[in-house]
Amino acid sequence: MKRKISICDSTIWLGEQTAGYSMSATEKVEIAKQLVRLGVDVVEIGYPYTQNEEAIANICEKITEPIIEVMCDSDMPSAERAVKAVAAAKRGRINISANAGGDAAAVKAAINKVKSVCEAEVSVKNACEVSADALVAFARELESFGADIICVCDGNGSCAPNEFYETVKKVTDAVKTPVSVLCGNDLGMAVANTLAAVRAGASEIKCAVGGVGERAGAAALEEAVAALYAKSEYYNAETGVNTRSIYRTSKLVATVLGYQIVPNRPIIGDNAFNVAEGGDRLIVKPETIGVFRNNLVLGKFSTKADFQTRVTELGYSLTPTQTDECFGKFVELTSRKKSVSDKDIEAIVEPLGTSGKDYFELVNFVINSGNMFPSSATIIMKKNGKETTKVETGSGPIDAAFKAIDRITKIDVSLESFALQSVTEGEDALGDAVVKVKYADRVITGRGISTDVIEASIKAYVNALNKIAATVEE
Incomplete structure (x- = not known):
């Protein structure tokens, strides 16, 4: 009988750890709902800091099937805050961050506090930095404290697959408590290390859609799940993931975070299933992950x-x-x-359900541009239902349009980046514009589509400003 591998998705948490990406409470809820459709076992949503409290509360209220996991440190105030945050969840779990060789008494107290309301997981952050003996001794100690699951972390991605296999195997051989793993992708081996851990006896893997996360990211959910699907006999393991929702989930996360999926990305890239005629040797079929040709x-x-x-x-x-x-x-x-x-x-x-309330709505625009005079833009927008018109000049049509929009919205932002690419081929292709603007200490992503690239750019900018307005209201 094949082992069931639990999938803990950390997209909501790790997505915001990725440089230049952020999500509103509404967007986090929409991603959580899609993760339910995907069939993950655990949805990890991060620490209950002030900006994340509304999202955690909404997810705990609206999501009933998978386990909802929040995080805390091993000190009592942090544990108490996590306990309060997850109290409304139908099935909750708290992930306590700790170090082997740290304050064992504090970790024990945090575990006891957490277990008064839900399951307690302990993530050993320095698992790959201490000796094997020290790690095993700490794992046994955590088991004696009553930890429900022990996470072996290679957060900075420093291990090779064989190294990580040996590390995890020593822990799974030493304790009866289930073992999970979290692998960073700094050396491009996060998925390989995660799969090595499955062979070593890990029963849960932490991953993120698209491999998002700080620095080089984490293990990509779609790749790890596809590998376990395609090589199920080799790993003697399977997941409960609805693989036909992988593509849809990947597209949603890319839309929310505002990144483009590169064509040669494994499993979900446009070229992943392109094969020469008569040379169909695909390991995973497109329909398996939800790509249907029609x-x-x-x-x-x-x-x-x-x-x-x-x-x-x-x-x-x-x-x-x-x-x-x-x-x-x-x-x-x-x-x-x-x-x-x-x-x-x-x-x-794709944008459905993620944009929230439209505080600002584009009505019409007129652009005058050329190389003999400054570009000008006339923008007509509705602001809270009231129509307003502004005219501005700029160094180009998009610069002029953005300046006019700034005068209407009166939101002080700086443009961090702007990207434009076609969604499809041909002269009438849809343009997909992505802008990132800085507001206070946050970078907000906006996205817009249109057959007119200037209109797509304006829509993307307005989308970002609507997200900011929603954040201020929240």
């Missing part, structure tokens, strides 16, 4: 039922209101494009 072409004569059928085939579940909203955008797009591809539909549907 020759049906949608266009201006396609009905709402046609659109709804294709959306469902792509793995999306929309409410009637969301369907109406997306179909309206689809109809608008067909007035600009002869045919609408699956990627176009994904671009329409």
Whole structure:
């Protein structure tokens, strides 16, 4: 009988540890809901610091199936705050960070406090920095304290797979308590180390969609799960993940965090399933992760039922209101494009549920630009329902547009980065704009799509400002 490997997803926590990325409380809830559809066993949402409290409360209230895990340090005030944060969860767990050789009495007290309300996991942060004997001794001590699960961490990704296998094997041989692992990707071996740990007896792996995380990130969930699926016999292990939701989940996380999935990314990149004719040697089929090929072409004569059928085939579940909203955008797009591809539909549907309330709404814009005079932009927007018009000049059309928007919104931000790429091929391709703006001490990502690249850029900027307005209100 194959071993069941528990999947602890740390996307919500590690996503915000990634330089230049942030998420609103609404976006965290939407990702958590998608992780439920994906079928992960644990959703780790980080420390209950002030900016994260609303997201934790909402997730604990709305998510009932997987275990909800929050984090704390081994001191009592931190443990008490975590206990309070997770109290509303139907199934909660608290991950206590500790060091082998540290204050054992404090760790024991934290475990006792946590176990009064839920399961206690202890992450040994320096597991790969101390001797094997010291690690095993600490693991046995944690077991005697009543820890429900012990996490062996290679947070800075310093181990090679064989090294990590030996480290984890010594722990699994020494204790009966379940062992989990967390691997950093600094040397590009996070997934390999995670899989080595499975062979060594680990029963839970921590990973993140897209491998997001600080520095080089963590083990990519889609890669680890796909490897366990494809090599199930070798590892004598399986997961409970609904693999057909992998692609949809990856696209959602990329949309929320505002990064582009590179074409040659394993499992989820556009080139992952491109093979020469007659040379189909794919280990994992596209439909296994939720990529369905369909020759049906949608266009201006396609009905709402046609659109709804294709959306469902792509793995999306929309409410009637969301369907109406997306179909309206689809109809608008067909007035600009002869045919609408699956990627176009994904671009329409992906932002649903993540943008929150629109404090600012683009109504119209006029751009005058050339190389003989300064560019100017006339922007007409609704601010809290009231229409406002501003005109500005700039060093280019986008600079002028952003300045006009700043005058309307009166939000003081600085532009950190701006990127633009096409979603599909052809002259009428959708442009996908991503902007990152700095507000106070946070970097906020905005995204916009349109067949007009300037409109896409304006929408992305407005999207970022709406997120800031929502954050201020929260």
